[in-house]
Amino acid sequence: MSEALPAWSLPASAVDRIGITIDWPDRVTREWAWAGSTGAGVRVCILDSGVEPDHPRVGPLARSLVVTVRGDEVFVDEDAEGDLAGHGTACAGIVRSLAPDCELTSVRVLGAGFTGSGRVLLEGLRWAVTEGFDVINMSLSTTKKEFASVLHELADAAYFRRTVLVASAHNMPVESFPWRFSSVVSVGSHELPDPLAFFANPSPPVEFYARGMDVEVAWLGGATIRSTGNSFATPHLSGICALVLAKHPELAPFQLKNVLYLTATNVGGGL
């Protein structure tokens, strides 16, 4: 937009400038949504345990960064450690398998053994939202209530900045964040082996189910393992988001979520 629009009201003189042009088809189908897309041009952030460089299932990374907090100071530095846990590499490999030409950036907020502090997680997310990625894959959550309100603010900030935050539901019936917030796309698992099968859940807070059972995923040392969990369902949906956004970059998160709904396997998927 060439000229800034007023934020709090719409004067008659500004009506001509607020036109939004998206060509919506009569029916939103998978064909319209992502056929022919490879995810090219879409920037995806893997907020996780790092990503192993040059893993055959992941390919090149745009950047690899690590977040550290010392006192009140936050540092986001180039990271040479790769992945200390395997989890981030697994997520990156899944996104890559669906959106082969997307741009992947690793932001490491977890260390060896998948451990990390809530503060580092928050600051990593804050950095990623500020950086303006198109998609942030967050296959992790925190049960610490003290972080909930800041996570909520960051999730809302992402939503309005056109960054889609795709977040794993917890694998157990416990309260954790940020997947419970309505401004994110939350993901649980289904049992089908089809990576493009995903379901809209009419009974949130888990909004979508994607492939998460017995998935062959990239792991440390160039290896692959089979694994189950919402952590692996989430990057399937992130990959699908990347495909849609590459073809329709004008979509804001709420529109993208609607496209996901309309193309879900149990709604209009396969049409």
Next chain:
Amino acid sequence: MSEELRAAAAAGVLSVEQGYRTLLQAIVEVARAIFGARASSIFLLDEEADELVFEAVTGEGSESLLGTRLPSSTGIAGWVLSARTPLVLDDVSQDPRFARDVAEQTGYVPDRLMAVPLLHEERALGVLQVLDRTGERFSLEEMELLGLFAAQAAVALDLLQRARRARAALDGADDELAVVARLAAAVDARAEGDREAALALLSALERVLRA
């Protein structure tokens, strides 16, 4: 009077510790039966020592393992504890997180396992493992079932830890009111018939003190 002593006195806690251990043992036995597994165990995280302790075991190698300690980051259990998420492996030998050497020391090396963290409020208290279940490929329904067991085990583990803290407080207490908690525990430990006489005596003492 410290918070632990107050709790100890209120619960007559000295005698309940064994009850919570029995509950944990029952949980692993039911989990083993329901999943048709060869073994099941519960680890408690000892935060001070940063170790996992076998707190309840059933099945293969169960006798010798109770009380055995491992560094808290060991193997699949350590990963599950820190990741706070369940893990299901149909072939542990393929997984780099599996600590084969530690499993061999326990005298039993599983092929398949399910492990789930025991989460209570914001803390991870330990890990429940189910080893070598029989039957078909693992399903998401089983993961949900495991989560339900974990919720139950986490409550039992929390109560056990509270009882132990209370006992430690009583054992070491020079608080003059610690005697009240010890009296409560002593009364609670008496057989049903003897308890009435003890309670009558205490009631009489109470009347004297209030006079």
